[in-house]
Amino acid sequence: PEAPTFAAEPAAELAAYRAVLETTAGNVTLEFRPDKAPEHVRNFLRLAAAGVYDGTAFHRVVRGFVIQGGSMNFRREPLDEGQQRLVKTLQPEFNDIVHVQGTLAMARGDDPASASTSFFICTAAAPSLDGKYTAFGQVVDGLAVVQAIEAAPVDGETPNARIELTRVRLIRR
Template identity: 35%
Template sequence: MLKQIILATTMGFATISVMAANTIVEMKTSVGVVELELYDDKAPITVDNFKRYIDSSFYNGTVFHRVIPGFMIQGGGMTKDLSEKQTNETIRNESSNGLLNSRGTLAMARRNDPNSASSQFFINLEDNAFLNKAERNAGYAVFGKVIKGMDIVDKIANVPTQNKLTHQDVPVEAVEIINMKIKAPTN
C-alpha cells in the first residue's frame, strides 16, 4: 500500500512537472545558433511579450546593435541600418521575480522608466549584480537563460565595434538575428 502511494505521488509530480515546463527558443544568428530557456513561471508577462514578438517574426532580420565585452550583448529592436522597428506597447517590469542578472541570463532592455521594456533584450556576459533590483534601483527583468551556444554569445561579444550614427558599441560587421522559433512551447 505504501509503495502504491509513493508511486502515485511520484507520478503526480511528474505530471505537474510536464505541465510547468519552460519554453525553449532557438535563436539562429549570423554567427551561430543559441538555445534559450524562458522562465514562463517566474516572468510570465515578459515571456508572453517575447513569445508574441517571436510568433510575429519581429526579430527576424534584427541585429545585436550594442556589444560590450565583459558586460552584455543587446539586440532585438534595430535593423542593419540601425533603424528602430515599430514595437508593441511596453510591459511592466518583473525584476522582483528573484532571478539575477548572472552570466548567460536573458533580460529585458529598457529606458530610464522601469516599465518601458518592449522588444529589446540582452544576454549577460558576466554576473552583473548592479542590474538586479535593489532598494533604489528598479532592476532589469531576467526572463530566461542560454542553455546551448554560450560559445556563440562569447563570439558575438568579441566582434570589433565602432560608434555609428548616434550609437556606441555597434559591431563593425552586423551580427544578425536571422530568426527565432519556439522549439518546445509551454503546455
C-alpha cells in the same frame, strides 16, 4: 495562418518552450522562467512567433557585460500591421533571478516600464542589474556563440559588422 499569441496559456505551460536564436554567428538556445516573469516570457514568445525579431541585429556589444538585440531600429524590413500591433511596452516584473553569464533580460530606457522588444544576454555577472531589469530566462546552449558575438570588433558599443538575428525558432519540449 495567424501566429500564436500565447495569451490563453497558463504561465506554467510557457516553460515548455525554448527559443533558438539563429544568428549570423551561430545558434543560441534560450529557456524561459515564466514562474518569475510570465508577461515578459509571453511577450517574447508572441513576438518571436510573429517574426518580429527576424532580421534584427545584435546592435550593442559591451565586453564583460552584455550583448543586446531585438531593437526595431535595427530591423531590415519594417513590421507589418499585425506585427506592429504586438509591440507594446511592459510593466516591470523585477524578480530574484541574478544577472550572471547567460541570463536573458529585457532592455529598457530610464523608465522601468519602457521595455518592449530589446533584450540582452549577460556575458558576465552583472549584480548592478539585479532587481532593476526583468530577467526572464537563460542560455541553455550556444554560450560560445554569445561569447563570439561579445568578441566582435566594435566602434564604441556598436559592432563594426552587422551581427544579424536572422530568425527565432520556437520549439516546444
